[in-house]
Amino acid sequence: MNSPATLDYQSPPPSRVSSLRLRARGIVKGVLLAFVLVSIGFALGKEFTLRSMRSAPMPISASGDKIIVYYLHGTIRCVTCNKIEKMAHDIVQRDFASELQGGRIEWRTADYQKDEAMAQRYGVFSSTVVLVRLSQGREVEFKKLGDVWIHVDDPPAFNSYITSELGQFLGGRRS
DSSP: OOOGGGOOOOOOOHHHHHHHHHHHHHHHHHHHHHHHHHHHHHHHHHHHHHHHHHHSOOOOOOSSOEEEEEEEEOSSOOHHHHHHHHHHHHHHHHHTHHHHHTTSEEEEEEETTTOHHHHHHHTOSSSEEEEEEEETTEEEEEEEETTHHHHTTOHHHHHHHHHHHHHHHTTSOOO
């Protein structure tokens, strides 16, 4: 009877081990090269998309004075981001319905990650609400409502914050 100490283990011949190692190295090199090429492709595609979006600014109504309420979001939205958008949109529709109908206020959403110029202009780096005043079709003033993140889990405070800021931005006048 053979004891475990006396069992002869035969390793594969050295030429076969070398062959397997070379094959594994080749596979790893191929996978890494494919990853690099795909990454470069994505980076180029993103850059071309950003350049094309920068060259065409978002159209602004030339119909006169108005306030645009932007909900600016990232390409990928979390549950809280969606909640901020829904709550702000509902408040604007409910509490500023006459201004919306009369064209004094306009609601818009935009992906700030796809419009780098907009993100820089308004100092946006996360989802938020931005109020923009237009005078004769030109942007003359804006206000970023960054505290939406502080109030998102307190609907009455969120409502009060949006209503107060938008009311003040309208000049305290409501149609």
